[in-house]
Amino acid sequence: MKIDISKTKDVFAAYSQLDFSDIKKRYRDPATKYAFDVLERKILAGYHIQLACFRHVRDLQKQNTEDLPFFYDINSVARLLKFAEMCPEAESKQPVDLMDWQKFVLSMLIGWRGSNDNQKRFSRSIISIARHNGKTYLMAIVLCYSFLIESIGRNNLQFLVSSIDAKQSAQLMGYVKETLSTLFSAKTLRNLKNPFYKHNEKIGIDLKGLSSQSDKIIAKKTQNRIIRITFNSGSYDGFHFTTAIGDEFGSPDANDKKKLNSITSGQTMGVKSPQFIRISTAYEDPNVEFHQTEMAVLETIERDYQRDPDYYNYLVLDWAQDNDDETYKAETWAKSNPLINLPGFKESFLQSIEKERSASLVTASINSFKNKSMNLWTQTNDNSYLTLDDIESAIIDDFDIDGKDVYVGFDGSIGGDNSAIAFVYPYQENGEDKFHIEQYSWIPWHDNGSIEAKERADGLAYRELAKKGVCEVEPDPGVIDYESIFKWINAYIDDHQLNVLFFGIDNAAKG
Template identity: 45%
Template sequence: MLRLILNREPWKSLGKEDGINLKSLATQSDMVVMSEHDNKLRAITWDSGQYDGFHFKTAIGDEFADPAISDVDKISKITSGQIDVDNKQFIQISTAYPDSTVPFHRDEKHIIESMEKDWKRDGDTYLCLIWAIDNISETEKPEMWIKANPLLDMPEKHDKMLRDLKTEKDADSLAGNLFAFQNKSLNIWLQASIDSYLSLKNVEESITPKFDMHNREVYIGFDYSQFSDNTAFGFVFPYFDRKGQPKFFLYQHSFIPWNHSGSIENKERQDGIDYRTLEKMGFCTITEHKDGIINTDQVYQWLTKFVFQYQLKVLYFGYDEAGSYQTANLKDALLANYPAWNIENIKQWPSNLAKPTKYLQDMFTTHKITRLDDEVMEKALLNATTGISPFGISVEKNRATLKIDVVDALIDAFYKGMY
């Protein structure tokens, strides 16, 4: 582009004035230098991570919602280098992606919330521009697609582009893959997978700003980690809302091992979750074991302290022993000290878990669930996919680094809590 425009006036004179060597542009594809001002235009690949030592006036990242660009450390290297730089900008650009748990989408949600709370002025350093349809029903209204495709407003492009979009929609619809068109061409976040356990919409709409857990009845589910998995407690609180409607409030607390990853930093990178920040918010505990494995004593102490702190009436404690001596030890300690808890080992068979698995899904669909804005829980809910067996549905995950331990724990709690 520079070679093209610098051969024409007035850019030709401006290029000479700024000291841009036209001949160097043929070979220096990764950097352009303005010698008169010592300005540099650099192209740096994301995977290289070579951002240390740079103090970017303007940094532009394209396709920043790609799950491959979820490395918080690399992003912080860019922003930390911009400290004490006047008028700096970090511009992130992307279409929506199928994985709605990426940092790009979380940032988008937080900025929208800041704009809606305009009186607080928390978001004054951010500008968020979104081109997307407003409602999924607009999928069937081509006249609304311009919201996500502003080039449709160009008369010379409109007819062909609209025709191409309709063709793409029809093809995806016939293939049972309409969510792909909605996601990429209409730019809406869906957690779009045909086998997703829950929809992004239902998971996000379940958030409540607060819930008083004191002196309540609770059902508890427990899922102990295997290898790199997290250990999770799921808490199910039945309650009536202000309109007298029965609902469930869900809470979780996870224990984070890092032995398999080598360090907590690597664990965060693999899971795409900033555990150290979430620990400060009370949603998880990074294991205190020097080798990075789960400490059963730490898990037991946390649970008993939590129950005492909120004066909870534990109606049920369901767990999956699955040959784990650590779970057996925890169970024995609870049986010895809390015999009234109704403690049960739940066999992890599809015939056993299909009903509570379907029940939890239905409760989200019918808006009978509330929860805090907890990223550990949200990511687990959105990571879960649906498996089918002759007995009904089950929850699964597509790869090892996707965490669904919280969902397993909640299903164990609903094993009795659904009644």
């Protein structure tokens, strides 16, 4: 059956068309149960998490095939969840029961494996959620598990703790140290014998060092080490990280593609089961690689019938509100703040969020509230005419332009600027006047020296956008070629038999 959610945006309808009874019988682990509970509306979740849950249960149907050479290993999941039960929460310094959504996060990261090599499937992961929902706590569990369990019998492994600034990276490193310290010093956990009691002596970790401000944790007997590096001031060159955690990597300050690539390229150098996990809330600028990757992965999940293999190794778990209107609907806030459903916590958590919203309205910083508390991407300016929601909700994929009336505008570039053409098609729908708009660009890079430098300077992945058919990168020597552009325009108009009502052109192009 052809499943295409990209047009309907209705995950529940797609789910109802398929028979998952066999999967329900075979998989009773917490993550799969959570996925089914979301898809059967027993748990409130936003559209992006609905997609993630749909992907999981669909992949369970397709696993171990030529089209999907991965499988879900419930034994790996069980081991990680057992370990997580012993890890202390930061404030109480005691182990706590994980919620269903938290188990889903951990299970997706660790459970999916390669059919041929048993290595972790999701080498690149994005986990996005509103603040104060325990992202850092979960990542400390993941990193400590990798450091203590997955490294058994292996030496000279490197693990990364990173964030956009020293303060944020120190917080995650502090969580990791607290977790290790408790595991090594507590004789019992949950009234059971602690298997990690004094384990530090076996691997050569100094307990005193865990209480210091050091930016390294070194197991002297294995030379396995956890390293803290700040994104803005550090370098990842020369490292080969087994597990790398990037905190608040959705920030525009963490949008340096060269640095991001240095992490992942280092992981390809013979590292077994590498994982680069980026966690973040939303930010005002949606034109960052973090958000672009989010959307690209979610789009390929929507097109279930033609999944893009380039994204098989990417995981996106995004707890977010579905639109701006939900900023004022407290009954929906569990979409971006799943910790609301923690027993005994709901009322105080809701009151805290409501106070933050009121303060943001008074200080005219509602966008920041939407970013951090609703996990909604907005735009760079609170006074922008169109919001990101407005733009995304207006996108349609199946508008037929052939034979239509059209207004055309061409913006020619000077020097290193892009050239672009816009087509505006007037039409009526149900008696209402509307306009369909399309745009295409030509990208010069000569003044920047290379297309890579041009992409870094503009903060846009032009080569990826070219694959999507919205632009083209000028060939060597990277300068605008007006003759080829006008040939393209004439061919486009002729091919689609457009009736041009107006053609506007700027002075630069005329020159």
